[in-house]
Amino acid sequence: MNSNPALVVKDLSVVFEDDNAELQALENISFALRAREFVCFLGPSGSGKTTLLRAIAGLIQPTAGEIDFRFGRPPKIGMVFQQPNLMVWRSVLDNIKLPLELEDVDKNIAEEKSKELIDLVGLNGFERSYPRDLSGGMAQRVGIARALIHDPDLLLLDEPFAALDALTRERMWGELSNIWQAKRKTVVLVTHSINEALFLADRVLVLTQRPGRIKLDLEVSLPRPRADDIRYTSQFGELAKKLRAAIE
Amino acid sequence: MMKTFFTRYLGIISIVFAIPIWQLIVRLSGLPKFILPSPLDVYLRFVTAVTDGSLLIHTGHTLLEILLGLFFGACFATILGYFLAKSRALEKILAPYLVASQAIPIVAVAPLLILWFGSGLAPKVLICALIVFFPVLVNTIVGVRAVPPALYDLMKALKATRWQILFKLELPASLPVLLGGLRIGATLSVIGAIVGELVNAKQGLGFLLKVGDFQYDTAMVFVAILMLITLALSLYGIVTLLEKKFLKWMK
Numbered sequence: 043m044n045s046n047p048a049l050v051v052k053d054l055s056v057v058f059e060d061d062n063a064e065l066q067a068l069e070n071i072s073f074a075l076r077a078r079e080f081v082c083f084l085g086p087s088g089s090g091k092t093t094l095l096r097a098i099a100g101l102i103q104p105t106a107g108e109i110d111f112r113f114g115r116p117p118k119i120g121m122v123f124q125q126p127n128l129m130v131w132r133s134v135l136d137n138i139k140l141p142l143e144l145e146d147v148d149k150n151i152a153e154e155k156s157k158e159l160i161d162l163v164g165l166n167g168f169e170r171s172y173p174r175d176l177s178g179g180m181a182q183r184v185g186i187a188r189a190l191i192h193d194p195d196l197l198l199l200d201e202p203f204a205a206l207d208a209l210t211r212e213r214m215w216g217e218l219s220n221i222w223q224a225k226r227k228t229v230v231l232v233t234h235s236i237n238e239a240l241f242l243a244d245r246v247l248v249l250t251q252r253p254g255r256i257k258l259d260l261e262v263s264l265p266r267p268r269a270d271d272i273r274y275t276s277q278f279g280e281l282a283k284k285l286r287a288a289i290e
Numbered sequence: 291m292m293k294t295f296f297t298r299y300l301g302i303i304s305i306v307f308a309i310p311i312w313q314l315i316v317r318l319s320g321l322p323k324f325i326l327p328s329p330l331d332v333y334l335r336f337v338t339a340v341t342d343g344s345l346l347i348h349t350g351h352t353l354l355e356i357l358l359g360l361f362f363g364a365c366f367a368t369i370l371g372y373f374l375a376k377s378r379a380l381e382k383i384l385a386p387y388l389v390a391s392q393a394i395p396i397v398a399v400a401p402l403l404i405l406w407f408g409s410g411l412a413p414k415v416l417i418c419a420l421i422v423f424f425p426v427l428v429n430t431i432v433g434v435r436a437v438p439p440a441l442y443d444l445m446k447a448l449k450a451t452r453w454q455i456l457f458k459l460e461l462p463a464s465l466p467v468l469l470g471g472l473r474i475g476a477t478l479s480v481i482g483a484i485v486g487e488l489v490n491a492k493q494g495l496g497f498l499l500k501v502g503d504f505q506y507d508t509a510m511v512f513v514a515i516l517m518l519i520t521l522a523l524s525l526y527g528i529v530t531l532l533e534k535k536f537l538k539w540m541k
């Protein structure tokens with residue numbers, strides 16, 4: 043595996059200030075992501091996982107510390123938010139197409155690419171539907187397709203599968219794994235699910251209760267591709283136990 | 291089936307019934323034509339006004355004032371409204387003037403504007419623009435402020451430019467409210483044009499109103515009023531069509 047760091051986060055702290063109250067969301071977070079690494083963040087609610095992704099995406103200014111990208115160019119980011127975050131005035135197809143529109147990609151190419159992604163997330167027949175006609179899980183899949191369409195260097199996924207039913211979720215794990223294998227993107231995925239983390243990640247980082255600090259940095263050296271029955275292996279069980287202990 | 295047919299055309303049916311009732315009232319009351327003309331009188335006056343070409347000229351003139359006023363008023367209000375929505379400081383600075391300007395009845399300043407800008411097209415367009423300005427401004431502010439912050443995050447994460455954020459997020463997201471403002475503005479613009487023309491004009495439906503009144507040509511006054519209603523309804527209808535076209539997703 044390529045071991046050049048692609049993203050270096052150093053002593054990152056984020057403090058929110060409203061009026062006179064201060065709230066420290068993240069404290070001295072340091073880690074480095076290797077290029078094409080798949081990293082999962084686990085942590086209790088309020089531990090600052092979303093805040094960390096937002097800082098990496100440049101949506102909030104860190105109070106202290108640095109976020110350093112080493113992709114050789116400003117990285118293209120694909121982001122899936124905790125909420126689907128769709129434009130209600132755009133159809134499913136047009137929502138998925140948005141990142142390509144912003145890059146001024148040729149219309150026909152964009153259309154074709156969108157259809158591929160619709161296929162991937164299993165929304166065939168809903169191309170022309172509007173977000174208000176979608177279920178929560180379907181809307182989230184639109185968000186996932188939109189994050190992938192412009193072939194980003196860095197994928198930031200904030201509990202992307204939380205709203206999906208178990209069956210679709212596990213199918214999406216497989217798809218995400220395949221995409222990552224094929225395109226070798228760097229992925230940061232936030233999740234509450236230990237299973238999800240161990241199915242997908244090269245490495246799992248666990249955050250503490252607020253203020254979020256890194257409590258555990260665990261290599262996941264399970265063989266790939268990971269099939270459904272991997273969860274019954276002793277290696278999986280041991281890793282899961284370590285993570286569970288770290289999360290409290 | 292019968293019932294839905296009935297409710298759908300209830301508006302038209304009510305008009306169809308109103309005309310004979312109006313005719314009947316004129317007949318029974320025996321009021322002279324210059325006080326209350328009958329529908330037939332109004333229709334005949336309408337036909338002469340159309341055939342001698344005067345109605346077209348005057349309606350066209352008023353329509354021109356309305357369209358220019360609506361255009362300039364709405365454009366300026368939308369642009370200013372956008373900046374006010376973006377900057378609390380600017381809003382605080384301008385708020386007292388905007389509220390005060392709203393407190394002055396347009397009828398009261400119309401003579402002043404005519405005095406300053408003469409009796410031509412310009413002052414009427416200006417009055418029209420002023421009356422359109424406020425509702426469009428307020429709706430622009432409300433609409434732009436209501437754009438979901440999470441969608442700004444999305445656009446920023448995708449490194450969208452300022453213009454892309456404007457045209458692909460802010461404009462479409464606030465369009466329902468913007469068109470709502472335009473709908474109100476469109477109806478008000480007709481009032482604006484007439485107020486200007488009533489103060490001083492040599493052309494336009496307001497001029498026809500005044501002349502009709504002056505000459506006891508009451509049927510003419512009715513014709514002018516009906517034309518104004520037609521203009522207002524048409525503008526309203528156009529905005530509704532725009533809504534149908536651009537807001538398909540709402541339905």
Ligand SMILES: Nc1ncnc2c1ncn2[C@@H]1O[C@H](COP(=O)(O)OP(=O)(O)OP(=O)(O)O)[C@@H](O)[C@H]1O
Nearest residue numbers: 058065067085086087088089090091092093094252
């Ligand atoms: N914009 C903000 N202003 C003020 N406080 C904030 C803001 N965003 C997040 N916080 C606070 O920072 C802390 C961390 O929030 P964050 O959303 O990052 O948690 P999380 O780990 O993603 O939680 P969850 O698992 O529930 O999504 C919370 O206490 C939250 O209230």
Ligand SMILES: [Mg+2]
Nearest residue numbers: 091092093124
């Ligand atoms: Mg979160």
